[in-house]
Amino acid sequence: MAPPRYDSAISAASCSGSSSSSSSSCAAGKLTPPQEIDGLLADAGYKVRSSDLRQVAQRLERLETVMVNAPSEISQLATDAVHYNPSDIASWVDSLLSELSQPPLPLPSDLSDFSDLNYVDSLVGPAINPTVVNNEWTDLHAPQQQQTVPQLLTVVTAMEEDSGIRLVHMLMTCAEAVQRGDFPLAGSLIDEMQGLLTRVNTGCGIGKVAKHFIEALRRRVFTPQGLCSAAGGGAGSTNEYEFLYHHFYEACPYLKFAHFTANQAILEAFDGHDCVHVIDFNLMHGLQWPALIQALALRPGGPPLLRLTGIGPPSSDGRDSLREIGLRLNELARSVNVQFAFRGVAASRLEDVKPWMLQVSPKEAVAVNSIMQLHRLLGAPPSRNSPIEVVLAWIRSLNPKIVTVVEQEANHNQPEFLNRFTESLYYYSTMFDSLEACPLQPEKAVAEVYIQKEICNILCCEGAARLERHEPLAKWRTRLGEAGFRPLHLGSNAFKQASMLLTLFSAAGYCVEENEGCLTLGWHSRPLIAASAWEALPLPPLPDGSDPIRIINQNVL
């Protein structure tokens, strides 16, 4: 019996199915707009243009033939080949074909290679699909699904306990009252909830989450202005923040994952370059860099000359802490024979940094590294000179080889308080649940304080003081695309290494996932942090033919 054939006419023939909404999409004479993605495959997580289905099918057939004829190569494909962006079946199959030294089929496809296929008609109609997705193939924008939709994981331990349910009810009612401006009601609910807290286990589960959110509501209602100063949204001194950050780093793997994944991508981008320059948007203790320095030291062919520019807030106690970190990193680099130069750039806000301060040389390969910094620039209303656009523009002007971006995978920048409250309740419930597994004290307790400050900034601060404006990956894709960047896909090798590290160093339950070329780390099935890599599209030349990059670097601003 012949192997199964695919028949695009089947789609039209099965119009008689009981789905009432399918009738509109099965007019057999209607041509599909070429950009339309097959909606049924989209529901299965794959992006294939309806008009490409036949070609993709032929590529799959070709791949199978090759795999059948060279079974020993299959294991090489599995172990050595790096896979990227599996949602794009066409490019995935092509990359495997080229790994096996088989060129992809020319366009349009040549039927004579597959003469025994039964094509009823060359018209490729849409499959029965009441939910045809009208996305443009080249659309870098977020898909139609609303970005205000909360994506959720409920990590329920004691939701069914009466006190737990009552607490959550009251939290939501209180948040609604705050939204409406009914502060007397909100205040009395807060008092009631604090009473209820004494009867609930606040050491874990819903009790712990409730405790933190009640505190945020309390600050919002009772101390609205005192909390949020212009400088840093109530984060206190730089030293205090660094202390909290370090404990959060130790207690759970989110920051380690961020550093590790970014370093992998930077290392690959620097391949073949002898002079490299990393610009770190938030140096902190420079925790990310020892590993990169060591990896560069071990590079086949020897390490490059490495420059690191670390941006950070000015120290509040007069010490030049940026320089101190630089000195320590320099010592490490010397110990592994990596030529190293460090420069600190002190700035309270990223938008105060000007590109000339970074002293980028045209000869070096530049990596810009932003770990949870870009969202802090979203405070001003969108305009030509909004901080995020200004910063993205000067990043682009540096002509970086790679821009690594790690952001919280959350929708915490909605204007409506209640939406922010609900979203963050789900997000931080998951994060607190993951923290339960941490055995280290005082790291765990201090990490909670770190998280508490984030929650308070999201819920208690407004305007310039609200810095924690997390937005989901889909929105960052749009933003970065509009600013002239295109994605550099993180592949199966980075995925595997991140997963393996997690198994070694963290509790079971943490989960790395691939999301159209980006990697996320989450707790069970809820991603909490997303890592992506980008390169700048070349800038168009100025009308007079001069090089725009040189012009920007010479600007005295």
Added chain:
Amino acid sequence: MVVPLNTWVLISNFKLAYNLLRRPDGSFNRHLAEFLDRKVLANANPVDGVFSFDVIIDRGTSVYSRIYRPVNAEEPQPSIVDLEKPLSADIVPVIIFFHGGSFAHSSANSAIYDTLCRRLVVNCEAVVVSVNYRRAPENRYPCAYEDGWTALKWVNSRPWLQSKKDSKVHIYMAGDSSGGNIVHHVAVKAVESGIEVLGNILLNPMFAGEKRTESEKRLDGKYFVTIQDRDWYWRAFLPEGEDRDHPACNPFGPNGKSLEGIKFPKSLVVVAGLDLLQDWQMAYAEGLEKAGQKVKLLYLKQATIGFYLLPNNNHFYTVMDEISSFVSSDR
């Protein structure tokens, strides 16, 4: 024989990807498997009338379940307090779903299964609980069955899943491929332990035996599946050294247990006519019948594996209607 183009692309993509994941030495490339699997988030905001959320049902084993609920007309926008709100109708079937993947592939949050479960909710006006059971070869028999049993006990003990009419949870179990196999074994345990399951739904269930059946020989490699890959998955799931007459894959075989005289749930067994396992699946249905159990066999002559994943063929709609009637018989 033809299948719709997008179905062909989907199943072939899986087939080729899965070929890369199974190693000849019996180990499995789990990292690449997870990288390639397309996953979707739970979503407490309703989409097309269904919302979902995940619950960890056993911390020791890290097993979670994804709960799918239909949206209530009075409350089109559930809030966090509504996720575990008691069911409001007199009778609501709760379908415990076990995804397929031959015991090694896929998860509860795999896109294909998230979509399928959402369709089940709408078609059956039911709550669906999709279990993220532990997979082979890292977790062999009986882990998947134990996780299924844990899920059954969990569902049975949720006050908010009870139907108003009799304050009991109206439990059905459904699964495709390995999931269908899990349904059978968890049902056996349910009967032994006194938990009532109202019905079993097995879609292209995965069974086998030492003997090679006629359908296996005739259809080997013809419709996406080979005997060789089936053998690999059983070796990965069964205890080391066991053969395919182990009762896990061959419940009515030489080592099976008799189901005569026990109150086993009624069964709906769906068999695809182009599935090489059909002889084993029909033998299963026959075994139930011989033991005096109620079984309906739905044989779809032109269907291949995975026909229920995309709603672009008549078999899909036939099966959805059958499942809907099957879980509504006591409404």
